[in-house]
Amino acid sequence: MLKKRSKKHAVSESEFQLIYEMFYNRVYRDAYFMTKDPYLAQDILQDTFIKAYSQIHNLKDKDKIGAWLSTIATRTAIDHIRKQNIWNGIPKGDLLEEEKYIVKEISSTVEENVESHFVQEAVIEKILELKSEYREVILLKYIHELKEKDIAKWLNLKDGTVKSRLHRAKKELRNQIEKDTSNQQLLGGEIS
Amino acid sequence: MTYQQNKEILDDYHLKQHITKDYDNCPEPPVSKDKTWEMIRKEIQKDAKPKKKLLPTRLMSIAAVAVITIIGGLFLQVNDSQAFGWITKYFITSNDEITQIGSSIKEPGDSGGLPSPDQLEEIAVVTKTDDMELAHAQQETNFHILVPKDVPDGYTLGFVTVYYENDMPSTKVILNYRNNEKTFTIEQIYVEHEVASSMVVDNDDTKVQNVELFTGQGTFISFKDNTTMLMWSQMNSQLTLDSSLSLEKAKMIANSME
Numbered sequence: 001m002l003k004k005r006s007k008k009h010a011v012s013e014s015e016f017q018l019i020y021e022m023f024y025n026r027v028y029r030d031a032y033f034m035t036k037d038p039y040l041a042q043d044i045l046q047d048t049f050i051k052a053y054s055q056i057h058n059l060k061d062k063d064k065i066g067a068w069l070s071t072i073a074t075r076t077a078i079d080h081i082r083k084q085n086i087w088n089g090i091p092k093g094d095l096l097e098e099e100k101y102i103v104k105e106i107s108s109t110v111e112e113n114v115e116s117h118f119v120q121e122a123v124i125e126k127i128l129e130l131k132s133e134y135r136e137v138i139l140l141k142y143i144h145e146l147k148e149k150d151i152a153k154w155l156n157l158k159d160g161t162v163k164s165r166l167h168r169a170k171k172e173l174r175n176q177i178e179k180d181t182s183n184q185q186l187l188g189g190e191i192s
Numbered sequence: 193m194t195y196q197q198n199k200e201i202l203d204d205y206h207l208k209q210h211i212t213k214d215y216d217n218c219p220e221p222p223v224s225k226d227k228t229w230e231m232i233r234k235e236i237q238k239d240a241k242p243k244k245k246l247l248p249t250r251l252m253s254i255a256a257v258a259v260i261t262i263i264g265g266l267f268l269q270v271n272d273s274q275a276f277g278w279i280t281k282y283f284i285t286s287n288d289e290i291t292q293i294g295s296s297i298k299e300p301g302d303s304g305g306l307p308s309p310d311q312l313e314e315i316a317v318v319t320k321t322d323d324m325e326l327a328h329a330q331q332e333t334n335f336h337i338l339v340p341k342d343v344p345d346g347y348t349l350g351f352v353t354v355y356y357e358n359d360m361p362s363t364k365v366i367l368n369y370r371n372n373e374k375t376f377t378i379e380q381i382y383v384e385h386e387v388a389s390s391m392v393v394d395n396d397d398t399k400v401q402n403v404e405l406f407t408g409q410g411t412f413i414s415f416k417d418n419t420t421m422l423m424w425s426q427m428n429s430q431l432t433l434d435s436s437l438s439l440e441k442a443k444m445i446a447n448s449m450e
Contacts, residue, residue, distance in 0.1 A: 012320055013236065017229065024225055029218045042221050046232055053236045123210040142208040143215050170207070 016053055023066060027073045033139050034077035036128055044080055048073045070144055071154040074136040081132050126176040134169035137162055323351040323368075332361045335382035338429060339367065341448035344441050346371035376435030378445070383428045403439065406447045412439050422446055 011019070024045070031044035051072050059068055127135060136155070140146045146154070152162045221228070322332075329352035330337050337352070347369045355364040363382040369375060397416040402409060410424030422433040422442040426449055433442050 013233065016236070017233075020229055020232065021225075024228075028221050029215055032218045033215055038219050038222050042223055042228070045221065046228060046235070049232045050235045053232075123207070124214045127211065127214075138207075138211065139215075142204070142211045173207075 011053075011056055016049075016056070019052075019056075019065065020049055023069050026066060027069055030070050030073040030139060030143075031077055033143070034074055034132060034135055035081065040077075040080055044073060044076045047076045047080075051076065067140075067144060067146055067150065067154055070140060071151075074139060075155070078132045078136065122177055123173070126173050129176060130169055130172060134165055134172065137165045138169055141166060320356045322354050322356070324354060326352050326367075328352075329354050329365055333363075333365060333382075334361070335363060335429070336427075337365055337367075338378075338380055338426060338431065338449040340378070340445045341450055342444050343369060343448075344371075344437065344444070347376070350375075374436060376433065376437060376445075378449075379432040379434065381430045383430060401439075403443060405443065407449075410443075410446060412442060414439075 027048050028041055028045045031041035031048070032038060035041050035044065048069060052069055055072075059065065127138065130138070137151055140151045140154075141148070148162045148166070149159050151157075152159045155162070223231075324332070326337065326339065326349060332354050339349075348371070350368045350370050353366040353368060355362040355366075365380050367378040367380070369377070399414040401412050401414075403412045403422070404410075405424050407424060407426045410422055413421045413423075415421075419434075419436045420439070420442060421435075422439075422445075424431055424446055426446075431446070431449065433445055435442065437445070
């Protein structure tokens with residue numbers, strides 16, 4: 001019968017502002033990594049902190065607030081992407097047999113540096129073409145260095161689902177890079 | 193691209209390197225950090241505003257609750273009373289389906305009538321609440337907390353909920369009483385200048401009646417689920433007893449508030 005008249009929060013507004021100050025950059029970068037759109041990332045940033053404020057009383061381990069905020073940001077980003085239907089995901093195809101490709105040695109340091117730059121661009125470009133759920137796990141694993149079991153916990157997924165998404169993400173990335181002839185030309189690769 | 197290159201690019205170490213470079217090379221947000229915080233702050237304050245939400249079983253019977261507004265329309269009954277220099281007004285307007293119950297408290301000397309909508313402010317933007325003992329609550333607040341001298345047998349004061357606005361104690365507290373089985377609450381809103389409130393109840397599910405209290409007029413509402421609400425004003429406070437008590441017991445509590 002006893003009802004509180006307003007929702008309780010685990011932190012005051014001023015405490016929450018400190019959290020905002022601490023994690024502002026992280027959340028914005030996460031949102032931008034997911035969308036590559038600064039305006040959309042801005043919306044996601046705001047939504048993430050608003051959601052966090054309403055749910056922070058449920059956060060048991062305050063030491064993991066960064067990971068928690070990142071997962072809210074990635075989930076919010078996926079929702080925004082779905083709502084706006086802005087994402088042009090590339091359909092997944094079967095992985096091409098790696099044995100199809102020949103090995104080419106590159107020895108020049110200069111060439112390696114140039115190559116590194118293009119490889120960087122190619123990888124990033126192809127990551128953007130991955131499904132948002134794949135980008136999400138890549139971000140959490142490779143940027144925030146979360147363990148797969150922790151990613152599963154935060155995203156409320158099974159461990160196997162996270163492993164599978166990471167595996168598929170890398171496979172698809174490799175597949176897309178291999179299929180892109182412009183990369184092959186830039187890097188002097190050849191297809192047998 | 194060669195197989196070997198491809199493999200190197202996509203091993204964990206290289207993938208992390210590539211992604212980290214991209215992650216760090218993020219453009220500035222279109223809106224400044226401070227402005228973004230202001231927008232977030234406004235939203236979380238909206239979220240923290242007290243919604244005078246009644247028990248779920250009452251939700252269907254109460255169409256709208258605790259809106260600070262002017263009640264237009266036909267007043268079937270207007271009752272004024274004066275206690276310690278403060279003027280209170282109750283009015284009830286009814287048609288076949290709903291009953292509106294309004295009240296106002298204002299300082300003596302003000303011109304007659306209810307305040308205009310432009311002058312009205314919401315009671316509180318509550319940012320947090322804290323439960324504490326009465327003595328502590330009294331120290332926290334800047335007004336006298338009214339406490340009933342008489343309560344039905346078995347009931348004791350459990351704790352006092354103090355509401356805060358921007359981390360400062362607000363003018364609202366709730367006394368929480370309980371016995372082995374049931375609870376009741378007394379909400380007190382201290383009125384510094386003037387305040388008006390209204391609620392609308394569905395006549396199908398509720399019975400509204402005026403009651404005479406030592407301090408003046410009050411309104412007693414009986415809901416279909418056997419819960420009741422007694423609203424009245426005393427000194428410069430609006431009080432609401434939310435319970436499953438009978439009218440007689442509710443009146444006993446209200447008449448003993450000191």
